[in-house]
Amino acid sequence: MFTPAQIEAFSNLKTPFYFYDLDLLRKTLDQVKEYGLSKGFHVHFAIKANFNFRILELIKEAGLGIDCVSGQEIERAIEAGFSPDQIAFAGVGKTDEEIQTGLNHNIFSFNCESLQELEVLNNLASEAGKTAQVSIRLNPNVEANTHKYITTGLNENKFGITTDKLPLLFDLLPSFHSVNLTGIHFHIGSQIRALEPFVQLCEKVNNLQDLFEQKGFELEHINLGGGYGIDYEAPDEEPFPEFKSFFELFEKNLELRENQQVHFELGRSIAGQCGSLISKVLYIKEGIATNFAVIDAGMTELIRPALYQASHKVDVLTSSKPEKTYDVVGPICESSDTFQRGIQLPEIKRGDFVAIRSAGAYGEVMSSGFNLRERVKAYYSDDLNQ
Ligand code: LLP
Numbered sequence: 001m002f003t004p005a006q007i008e009a010f011s012n013l014k015t016p017f018y019f020y021d022l023d024l025l026r027k028t029l030d031q032v033k034e035y036g037l038s039k040g041f042h043v044h045f046a047i048k049a050n051f052n053f054r055i056l057e058l059i060k061e062a063g064l065g066i067d068c069v070s071g072q073e074i075e076r077a078i079e080a081g082f083s084p085d086q087i088a089f090a091g092v093g094k095t096d097e098e099i100q101t102g103l104n105h106n107i108f109s110f111n112c113e114s115l116q117e118l119e120v121l122n123n124l125a126s127e128a129g130k131t132a133q134v135s136i137r138l139n140p141n142v143e144a145n146t147h148k149y150i151t152t153g154l155n156e157n158k159f160g161i162t163t164d165k166l167p168l169l170f171d172l173l174p175s176f177h178s179v180n181l182t183g184i185h186f187h188i189g190s191q192i193r194a195l196e197p198f199v200q201l202c203e204k205v206n207n208l209q210d211l212f213e214q215k216g217f218e219l220e221h222i223n224l225g226g227g228y229g230i231d232y233e234a235p236d237e238e239p240f241p242e243f244k245s246f247f248e249l250f251e252k253n254l255e256l257r258e259n260q261q262v263h264f265e266l267g268r269s270i271a272g273q274c275g276s277l278i279s280k281v282l283y284i285k286e287g288i289a290t291n292f293a294v295i296d297a298g299m300t301e302l303i304r305p306a307l308y309q310a311s312h313k314v315d316v317l318t319s320s321k322p323e324k325t326y327d328v329v330g331p332i333c334e335s336s337d338t339f340q341r342g343i344q345l346p347e348i349k350r351g352d353f354v355a356i357r358s359a360g361a362y363g364e365v366m367s368s369g370f371n372l373r374e375r376v377k378a379y380y381s382d383d384l385n386q
Contacts, residue, residue, distance in 0.1 A: 001236050001276075002355065007317050009384040010353055015280040016297035018364045018378040019355075022058060025274040028240040029062040032270065035243040037063055039251065044088050046226050046267030047073050049361035054380050055271060056080040065108070067226070067265035071098035078105060088223065088265065090137060090185065092117075092158050096124060103128050109135045111185040111223065113160055115169060118176065125178035135183035135223055136161060136169065140204040144189030144197045144227065147308045153188030153201075160186070163208065170215045181217055183263075184208060187225025190268060195249050198224075202253035209255070221261040224250065228269040232311055235357045241269050268361040275360025277302050278317075281352045282331065290327045290341070293348055298330025299337040300373040302359055303366050306336035313357040314340050321347035328354070332371055 001021075002010075010019070036043050044067040045059045051073065056066075057080065065086030066077040071094075077087055089102050090111035099121055102110055110132050112118045118134065125132040139160030142153045152159045161169065173181060188201055205222060212219055228246050231238035246269075250262060279297035286292075304310035314328050323344040330337040339356055348354070367375060 001315065001357075002317060006381070006384050007353065010278055010317070013278075013379065014377070015278060015353070016295075016301055017278055017376050018301075018359070019276050019278050019381070019384075020052070020055065020360060020378060021274045021276075021381045022054070023381060024239055025055065025058055025271065025360075028270055028274065029058060029064075031240055031243045032064070032266070033062055035247045036264070039247060040262070041247060041250070042221075042261055042263040044086065044263060044265045045270055046265050047077055048365065049267030050271040050275070050363075050365055051076050052364070052378055053080055054378075055274075055360075056082075059270070067267075071095070071101040074098075074101050074105060074107065084108065088135070088185075088263070090187070090265075096120070099124050100128070103130050103132060106130070107133070109133050109182060109185075109221075109223070111135045111137045113137045115161065115165060115172060118169075118172070118179065122176040122178045130178065132179045133182050134179045135185040135221065136181065137185040137187070138163060138208060140186055140188065140201060140208070142188045142197055142200045142204060144192050145194060146189045146191050146227075146229070147310075149308055150190040151188075152190075153186065166211065170217075173217070181219075183219050183221035183223055184212065185223040185225065187265065188227055190227050191229040192227045193229040193231075195245060198227075198246070198249055199253055202250065206253075206255045209257075219257070219260065221263055222254065222256070223263040223265065226265040226267050226269070228266060230268055230272040230358060230361075232358045233313060235273050235313060239273050243269070270361075272358050272361035275358075275363055277356040277359045277363060279354050279356065281348050281350055281354065283350060284348065287327070290325050293326045293328045293345070293354075295328060295330060295339075295354060297356065297376075298332040298373070299334060300330075300332055300370050301367050301376055302339075302356060302363050303368065304359075304362060305339050306334065312339060312359060314343065314345065315355045315357060316346045316348055317353040317355055319346040319348050319352050323347070332373075
């Protein structure tokens with residue numbers, strides 16, 4: 001995964017830092033183009049997964065749009081050169097200011113998550129003399145079989161409008177003159193590795209689309225959200241997920257109407273595998289049942305293990321000695337600041353470099369200043385390869 005030249009270059013950089021393999025991102029985007037865009041699907045990158053301009057630049061060049069969940073993300077997408085008509089805006093708690101940001105830019109779609117939000121949007125659009133393009137985010141009650149913190153499409157989740165509210169929605173919609181219903185939106189969760197939940201989603205979408213039609217609402221687009229997962233255990237064997245079967249599943253199972261557009265909002269599957277958190281080993285401490293490798297990156301740089309019990313592969317970059325057992329831990333004053341427990345790694349010593357893999361999505365963007373830690377830098381393969 002890392003070339004000797006890259007590892008050599010790392011030794012001159014202050015650790016920890018994020019490293020992005022832009023060639024891998026290009027290859028991943030080529031897959032999305034081949035199996036998604038070229039089939040007529042519209043793909044919005046979920047900018048929450050990674051908002052670095054260098055990443056966004058390649059995503060824009062590939063022809064993707066953006067999915068946002070805050071006003072700041074809309075501003076960032078526009079600054080990165082995306083056209084407002086490629087921007088979808090979801091989120092259960094859009095503030096008036098954020099809605100106004102979306103209105104000012106005439107974005108492609110407000111993905112509305114409650115009837116009250118729809119009413120507020122209608123009022124704000126009317127005040128601004130605009131018509132907001134709206135997609136209703138529906139909660140399809142589909143089990144995504146993923147970690148409960150990243151499950152979003154069940155009745156117990158705060159996201160979307162549950163289908164029991166549809167009669168009310170159908171009654172209200174004609175009185176909202178400043179919103180234009182253009183589509184329906186779904187997002188059932190994240191890090192979904194099996195295709196089955198998406199097949200179930202398609203069934204729900206088909207039924208709901210029939211219902212909207214019966215009530216006289218024609219939908220220009222269907223937005224299926226994101227959620228496709230990546231292989232955290234073996235990032236080198238599966239550097240990007242199988243996009244072919246993902247997109248084909250929707251081609252096969254969705255009952256589309258003529259000229260109906262299909263949109264996706266993919267985050268992790270696009271940016272996840274191209275990023276690594278590079279860190280230096282500070283101390284090796286012998287424990288009772290294991291050895292602690294204390295590294296200089298912590299949950300402040302990558303919170304996923306502490307927050308979701310996520311497992312990111314740890315590669316040792318500067319040792320090929322026989323293996324020993326380690327707990328790889330960070331320097332933060334929390335026991336959850338642990339990247340891996342009881343894993344076999346080539347024997348490491350103070351000063352060795354490790355790479356925490358598959359950290360390109362929800363890594364750098366979720367870093368915090370806890371313990372007054374500084375935000376770390378990002379480096380890119382295009383700059384370090386020479
Ligand atoms: N669309 C909406 C409305 C979303 O809420 C999300 C992610 C996506 C699309 C993109 O999902 P993806 O394709 O990346 O799975 N921080 C967590 C993940 C939270 C995902 C939140 N929503 C993690 O590190 O696992």
